[in-house]
Amino acid sequence: MKKPGYLIxxxxxxxxxxxxxxxxxxxxxVADGQTPEEAIRAVMPLIDDWLETAREKxxxxxxxxxxxxxxxxxxxxxxxxxxxxAEKTKVIVKKLLKEFSKRGPLNPPVTRQTTPWNLVPSK
Numbered sequence: 756m757k758k759p760g761y762l763i764x765x766x767x768x769x770x771x772x773x774x775x776x777x778x779x780x781x782x783x784x785v786a787d788g789q790t791p792e793e794a795i796r797a798v799m800p801l802i803d804d805w806l807e808t809a810r811e812k813x814x815x816x817x818x819x820x821x822x823x824x825x826x827x828x829x830x831x832x833x834x835x836x837x838x839x840x841a842e843k844t845k846v847i848v849k850k851l852l853k854e855f856s857k858r859g860p861l862n863p864p865v866t867r868q869t870t871p872w873n874l875v876p877s878k
Contacts, residue, residue: 760819761778761780761781761802761817761819761820762778762779762780762819762820762825762828763776763777763778763795763798764776764777764778764779765791765794765795768787771787773787773788773789773794774787774788774789774790774791774793774794775787775794776788776791776794776795776797776798777798778798778801778802778805780817780819780820781802781805781806781817783805784798784801784802784805785798785801786798786801
């Protein structure tokens with residue numbers, strides 16, 4: 756029988772100086788490691804332990820997400836990230852334009868100046 760697959764989210768924690776892997780559907784099912792792979796390997800037996808404990812205690816066991824559901828989540832996250840980047844870019848461009856408008860043109864027009872070279876009479 757194939758084991759159910761639960762989403763495992765991996766992130767880096769600056770505070771812990773380690774990668775954190777968690778199964779969000781299973782409350783408290785979290786482990787860490789020095790690499791993402793190590794963190795995932797550490798959380799896998801915890802998922803099994805969590806499910807075993809839930810069965811023993813009669814808790815409701817969350818249904819794992821299907822591949823299609825995971826893809827929808829990923830696509831939604833990518834769309835959200837793209838929108839966030841676009842919004843931040845607009846804000847930065849507006850600030851830059853405001854700052855540059857205070858300073859004047861980036862390339863001011865060149866005016867002819869009197870220098871020793873153009874005071875010499877031409878032949």
